[in-house]
Amino acid sequence: MKTTIVIPTYNEFENLPLLVENIFALEMDGLNLLIVDDNSPDGTGQLAEELSVQYQNRIQVMHRAGKLGLGTAYNQGFRRAIADGADYIGQMDADFSHPIDKLPIMAEVLKSCDVVIGSRYVAGGKLDETWPFYRKWLSGFGNFYARTILGLSIRDVTGGYKLWKRATLEAMPLDRIKANGYMFQVEMNYVATKLGFVFKEIPIYFKERTAGTSKMNLAISREAAIRTWSLRKTYRDLKRKK
Numbered sequence: 221m222k223t224t225i226v227i228p229t230y231n232e233f234e235n236l237p238l239l240v241e242n243i244f245a246l247e248m249d250g251l252n253l254l255i256v257d258d259n260s261p262d263g264t265g266q267l268a269e270e271l272s273v274q275y276q277n278r279i280q281v282m283h284r285a286g287k288l289g290l291g292t293a294y295n296q297g298f299r300r301a302i303a304d305g306a307d308y309i310g311q312m313d314a315d316f317s318h319p320i321d322k323l324p325i326m327a328e329v330l331k332s333c334d335v336v337i338g339s340r341y342v343a344g345g346k347l348d349e350t351w352p353f354y355r356k357w358l359s360g361f362g363n364f365y366a367r368t369i370l371g372l373s374i375r376d377v378t379g380g381y382k383l384w385k386r387a388t389l390e391a392m393p394l395d396r397i398k399a400n401g402y403m404f405q406v407e408m409n410y411v412a413t414k415l416g417f418v419f420k421e422i423p424i425y426f427k428e429r430t431a432g433t434s435k436m437n438l439a440i441s442r443e444a445a446i447r448t449w450s451l452r453k454t455y456r457d458l459k460r461k462k
Contacts, residue, residue, distance in 0.1 A: 222250040223327060223383075224306035226297035228290055229255055232314040233262040240271050240279065242320045248327065254301055256282045256293040280304070290380075291404030295397055298389050310383045317348075318381040319424050326383040326422060334388040334417035337374065338381030344423030345376070351428065366406045366448050374419055377409050378402045381424060388417050391460060403447050410451050415460040 225243065229236065240253065257265035265283050272279040282300060284293070294311055301309045308330060312318045318338060326336040339345045341363060347356050359378075366377045380402065392411060399407040412419070 222306050223308040224252045224301040225310040226254045228293035229264045230258045231260045231262045233264045253279045256297045258284050258287045289400035291400035333420040335419045336383045337421045338424040339376035339421035340426045341375040342421045346425045348427045414458045
C-alpha cells in the first residue's frame with residue numbers, strides 16, 4: 221500500500237525540514253511525500269530536493285514557474301501521485317496547522333470510506349485557542365455559508381486536511397476543478413458528494429502556523445463567496461461513470 225501526501229509550498233523554508241522529519245517518524249509503511257513548490261524565493265524548492273536525497277527518494281518534488289495557487293498545486297499533485305501509483309493520496313499544509321499524528325488514524329478510517337477529512341467542526345475538533353473571536357467567526361461562517369448553499373452534510377467543507385482513495389480521485393473530473401484558495405476544498409467536496417462518494421470526518425485541533433506567513437487574502441475570500449453560488453449550475457448534470 222503506497223500513500224503519497226501532497227504538500228504545496230511557497231516560502232516554507234523554516235517549516236519543511238521539521239515537517240518532513242515528523243511525518244517520516246510515523247513509520248507508516250509505503251509513506252511518501254510530493255512537494256509542489258511554486259518557485260519559492262526563500263529556497264524551499266531547493267531544500268526539498270536536498271531532503272529528497274536525505275530521505276532516499278521518499279520525497280518527490282514538483283517545481284512550478286511561480287505562485288500559481290493552492291488549487292492548481294493540489295490538482296497537479298493529485299495527477300502526479302496517481303501516475304506514480306499511489307493507493308492513498310493525502311493533502312496537508314506545510315505550516316504544522318494540521319496534526320501529523322492523525323495520519324495513521326486517517327489511513328485506517330479510509331479503509332471504510334472514500335475520503336477522510338481531518339475536521340475542525342465535528343465533536344472533538346477545535347480551532348486554535350489563541351485565535352481572536354473575529355477569526356473564529358469568519359472561519360465558522362465561511363464553512364456554514366458553503367455548507368448551506370450547497371446542501372452538504374460534511375461539517376468541515378473548507379478544511380484542507382484529507383486522505384483520498386486513488387479510485388475516488390480517478391473518478392473525479394479534475395480537469396473541471398477551477399477554484400483556487402480554500403474554495404478548491406469546497407469544490408472538491410461538492411463534486412465528490414455529487415458523485416456519491418462516502419466521507420468520514422475525524423476531529424482535529426487546527427493550530428496557528430509556527431513560522432512563515434499565512435497565504436489567505438481578500439481575493440481568495442471573494443472567490444469563495446462568489447464561486448460557491450455557481451457550483452450547483454456548473455455541476456448540475458454531473459453523474460458518476462459506470
